[in-house]
Amino acid sequence: MSHSLAISRRQSALLLLPAALFFTAFFLLPMLRLFFIGASGQLGWSAYLAIVTDANYFRALWTTLAVAAVTTLLTLVISAISGVFLQRHAFPGRALLVSALTLPLAFPGVVVGFMVIMLAGRQGLIGEVFALFGGERPVFAYSLAGLCMGYVYFSIPRTILTIMAAAEKLDPRLEEAARSLGGSPWHVVRDVILPGLRPAFVSSGAICFATAVGAFGTAFTLATRIEVLPMVIYTEFTLSANIAMAAALSFSLGAIAWLALALARSAAGSTVAAAG
Template sequence: MAKRNVLPGFGLTLGLTLTWLSILILIPLAGLFLKTTELSIGEFIETVTSRRTLHALSISFGIALAAAVVNLIAGVIVVWALVRYRFPGQRLFDAIVDIPFALPTAVAGVALSALFSERGWLGAPLAWLGIKVAFTPLGIFVAMIFIGIPFVVRTVQPVLADLEPELEEAAASLGARRWQIVTKVIVPSLTPAILTGFALAFARAVGEYGSVIFIAGNLPNVSEIAPLLIVIRLSEFRYADATAIAVVMLVVAFFIIFLINRIQRWAQTRGAQSH
């Protein structure tokens, strides 16, 4: 007699899952790759290795990676303050973290451009110090930090909140110092969530368009991001060129996120073995 599955409806739910994944993700991605076949191998290589394309890709991925690192560090600090301390206005600050989620990206771009322009509240004193933010790669960096930090905070926050204080108390009772508790108990428990938040912040920053184009300046070979270059190629009716750049972005982003996920799995396995 066949053993019944504990969870009924597995076949139906699996079929629906694969159908929706195919319709929403796999088929559009397949169409993206198929469109690039309109280019010969030589034309594809020439398109994705042109100076303008390479610079746009380096701007998007390089600054997105740097912004994700900053968001990782700042996000963990914010989470620590929100979870481990009680202070006036805590709920207000907790709600402020979600503003980049709800704020339209164009509004965020306009706000950041006004704030960091040479006459803005923050841009003016920075300009006096010789630091120009708006319409430079530094502006892209600021915009990517702005839209990415909630991903780290909201991913790590529930994990830290659920971390049992007894573990820290037990480590302290065994003679562990504060830095040892942080590095040996807290950080290993948070590592999978931290890596997930980092991957989400990076992925969002790489594909960000609305908030970045207002503060970037969009100068070719200076502050032009890859998503904008794709839009420019589409406006020029060079659809195959646009999809070629998109395919490179997709492959590189997938490889980086896959690598981060593998590190995350390794951290989870190591944490489970240590417990």
């Protein structure tokens, strides 16, 4: 018995070896290298405190987190309503609509940024519509609103498919029981559907938040008047040649994204969807 157990452990170790080598070579070693480079500048290890002690870095951090939080909230609301509806209703063109909603996955962030400019820039479609009716052209592509629009656009595909899959597993008998007990449609949504979709909200919301925190291409295209942390890192690295600070900020930003994903995994793992 012990001999077979030892063989099983060796086989498990051999199966895990490729994943361990990949993780070490492409994640662990680069992150360790980045971590030590962050402390190689004039500030030393204090560079890792600069993100909260330096006013400019701290402001960029809070702007980044605020944009990511608003993006996550808007994305979850849109994806929840659309995902549940698409999962429960069959109509002509449904498959095409789902494909269109997931299309932004194929677009780089720069392309998404230019699309926002085409909509809400100085010569954008929204401004043209307002001008057609004699109104003033609204230009918000280069503001926090435009940045959120771009982030929401490429975040919806990352959440709507997860929510559709979770909605498919909801037990319809629970909703029927709630209705038979006199529950209004709002009570059914609040007490049955939303709790059942909670694991999907947590997991997909964390991915959305982490993606928005570290997004660079869209921010590079749109963030001309605002400072988010990816743009600050880019400026420190390219314009100021402050490689140590850029590395420290990059490591800190990665740690924030990892923490969000880790907390979401823990929270989602402790809940069970109402599935049949």
